[in-house]
Amino acid sequence: MRKRILAFIFTIALISTYFFPTMMFTSDALSSDIITSSEITTDEQVNYQKDSAQTVQTTAAYTLQDSTVYGSWSDSYLKYNCYAYALGRTDNCWPGRFSTIPNIDNFNEYASVYKLACDVKADLKSATFSNKCVNMTTTRPTSLKSGQSCICIRKSSDDYHLMKLSGSSWYHKPGLSNPLKYKYVPSTSRKWSDESSFLGVDYAPSTYYDSEIYFFIYSKEHGSIKSTWTGKDYHSQSRHYYLYSYDCSDCGEHIKTEWTSVPCSGPPCATPWSYSPKPEVV
Ligand SMILES: [Zn+2]
Ligand SMILES: [Zn+2]
DSSP, rough: OOHHHHHHHHHHHHHHHHHHHHEEEEEEHHHHHHHHHHHHHHHHHHHHHHHHHHHOOOOOOOOOEEEESSSSSOOOGOOHHHHHHTOOOOSSSOTTTTTOOOGGGGGGSSOOOOHHHHHHHHHSSSSOOSSEEEEEEOOOOOOOOTTTEEEEEOOOOOOEEEEEETTTTTEEETSSSOOEEESOOOOSSSSEEEEEEEEEEEEEESSSOOSEEEEEEEESOOOOEEEEEEEEEEETTTTEEEEEEEEETTTTTEEEEEEEEEOOOOOSOOOOOHHSSOOOOO
16 A cells, blocks of 8 residues: 555656656755755764763763752753753754755854854844844843843854743853753853753763853844934034934944934034044944
């Protein structure tokens, strides 16, 4: 029965290819998608095997040093990593997946932390997450405004790790581990490790993240818009015109540039700006 179905599908495929050559392209695209997803699965298996090997090598009991286990074990943790956890997703993610690097084959784990941070920023601004306001900074925020979220990224030479702020604590999920609650605040004065916890058992770290840390403070809408005179102005008839730049005070993004005018009897012009002009912004 199965053979018959296969033969039937094969025949249909041949006919389709003959009459609709573009079907070949569609079919190729499909098979390459299948290869991609199987590769992701293989990656996950490798990670899992690495973790299993770690289990075998660990003889003495280990207790988590920098974090505590957050919540109880779920097999679903084996399906997603630190970035997915930081983003609130349950499928495997990598910096750039939603913007600059849709295919994991093109992801480079040796890239600089700055490069990966730029990819994270692009993801946060992508249509998938649609955060208009993303402030990327190496300064850890001391507080968040309503509607803002915060995650941060750091690197070892060949791996990356993310944490997210929730309430006043930082949480993270090393690889396929149970989520953990960090005992400290992210700081370059303390290395991060990939110590982990599976099925209620803690495992010692094998990787340390010691790069610069990039924080992302993000929200769906921009914060308050501040206006700054660009230094450009001119007089025309009975009015004086000034060019202002409007920028988000949270992320610094330029929103718009606009001329505004005030009544002016000059020349000589007697508006306050004329007495102490600021340098022209290029
Ligand atoms: Zn903004
Ligand atoms: Zn004037």
